[in-house]
Amino acid sequence: MVTKMRKGRAVVVSSVLLVACGGSSEPSPPAGESSDGSGDSGSSSTSTTGELPPADDTTGTTGVEADVTYHEHLRPLLERSCVGCHQPGNIGPFSMTSYDEVHPLREAIVLAVEEGTMPPWHADSDCREYVGDPSLSPEEIALVRAWVDEGAVEGDPAAYVPPDVTSPSSLSRVDLSLALPEPYEPQLAPDDYRCFLLDWPHEELTYVSGFAAQPDQLHMVHHIIAFAIAPEQVAEYQALDDAEPGAGYTCFGGPGGEIDPTDPTSVGNWLGSWAPGGFAGDFPEGTGIPVEPGSKVVVQVHYNTAVGNLQPDQSAVAFKIDAEVERPAVMLLWADPSWITGGMPIPAGEASVVHSFELDPTLFINFITDVIPQGQPFQIYSAAHHMHTLGVRAQQTIERSDGSQTCLLGVPRWDFNWQQAYRFAQPEVFEPGDHLRLACEWDNAAGDATVNWGDGTSDEMCLGIFYATAL
Incomplete structure (x- = not known):
């Protein structure tokens, strides 16, 4: 069914002031609890510790016994998880499209995958399933280590089997x-x-x-x-x-x-x-x-x-x-209005500062867009997060009206230099009465001044970005 003409509207960061209540001065409880323990509607913005889940540990490998070669084992893995960036003209600082290019980088490659810094995927895999996750399994990490330890052999090109790459990093067509x-x-x-x-x-x-x-x-x-x-x-x-x-x-x-x-x-x-x-x-x-x-x-x-x-x-x-x-769509931007007017202080000398915000957007969705009817459920297809250089961790959840919690996006190790939207394997339905919750943590231990919301790189933000349609 094709929806008839409707005029889409969306608020940008600066205009979220218009559509939501101010933040509470009460300390925010852990995710999934309301400030009064009842789950009633409201918002919260806090500076606390322990509100976000602990950072993950992605190091470690497992043993593997294999006669590992580049063409049979490494090449499909690299093409699936690395070559999208590491090719001429893309963001990777060097190319990894051939054995001759990969072989001199072998020690750096195995170090990066064992430390979990590459391939860069900052969404928490325990949160939910996403499309296009390039992360390597422990067995695949061990395969890279075995290839390096066994001499980084090229092998027979005929043994190569192309990988199933399900998440293209380019438009299917440019109109x-x-x-x-x-x-x-x-x-x-x-x-x-x-x-x-x-x-x-x-x-x-x-x-x-x-x-x-x-x-x-x-x-x-x-x-x-x-x-x-x-x-x-x-x-x-x-x-x-x-x-x-x-x-x-x-x-x-x-x-x-x-x-x-x-x-x-x-x-x-x-x-x-x-x-x-x-x-x-x-x-x-x-x-x-x-x-x-x-x-x-x-x-x-x-x-x-x-x-x-x-x-x-x-x-x-x-x-x-x-x-x-x-289904007409909208980019739904989510932040506490009080943050934008100076209500998100990150004091100097503080190693862990957390601010959080939650509210039911269906109460005022008509101020944001008319592609989603007010008071009606909607679908969320993807989530992205934005902070600046002091960011440490972030969490986006739906706090359900029945007291349960649905994780949309967890970012346990924020990297300002690697920001992307994470598309859900299946859309998530938001029901009226639920709360959309956003929490951010920063580290300003080395700073000599309080940092607040601002547009500059040396300022900070805490912004959730959701791609949504009516149900």
Whole structure:
């Protein structure tokens, strides 16, 4: 069944202030308990310890007895879990597409897989099953060790069997590519947030069903976010663009427009994002984010200018587009509104600071989007998390109205340089009366000042990002 035309809306980080209650000053209980022990609705934001599950230990191997060769054993494993990044033109710092490339790296490879730093997969496997998990099993780690210990033999190419790679890291097709109108050289320090207003060429309702960012200067691009701007808001954003010379205009936290509490369309609809470690890909089959004719796209690029070696950048974004979908979707952004106004302090000298927030979004979903009816259940297909460099761990859960808990995403070892969305093997249903809970932990032991929510790399955030549709 194809859903008739509906105008999608989403709040960005800065506009979550409009739609949720403030945080409680009460200390937050452990996950799954309410602050009064009853499970009643409410939110909480705390600085505590012990609220998140302990960090995992991914080290260790098991013994294996095998005549291990590159082509028969290592090559399929590497192609499944490593080559997606480690190939020319991708994020990996070196290529691993052939025996001649892999052999000199053998000691580094076995060390990385035994320590659990590679392949990078930061979701807790005990939380739930995800699509495309590249993690190596203990037996596979032992296989890598055996190959190295036995002399890293190449073997017979005829013994190679291609792996089953079920999670492509690129769009199945590119229907539209939009580049920055001209190269832009960052000017502000230590961070330069620049928004670029781009034309949306389609003259009928369409649905974005896949997204890819194409960062030009990888060393200084911190993130890229694409927003759809509704036709009635285009003039406001055009004025912002016209007011500043050169390409684009300065923006922070969102696409830059004025936020009207009575009009949720005053903020852009999040279409897709990229941060270091992120991948491109199609959205779940049969779903897509609606974009109206007459819309424009704002591409926000965050440049971390503290890295030096600044170069003109002309990044781009690419979309897979469908004329109709079975279920219109929305990127649901989740954070405590009080955090954004200074309510997320991370004191200097503190090695473990935790803030958490929970609430039932179905109570105010009409302020976020109209693709999900207010007071109705919805489906969550994927989860992503965003913090900055002080982040240690994060947890996203559904606290059920019956007192049970469903884990959506656990990140036991946060890595700012490797951020991605994790698609669920099966969508998760959120029911009215449940709470969507987010908890983050930071380490500011080495800091000399309190850190709070902010857009800069040296500031912090705690943001959950969910891809959702009506049930």
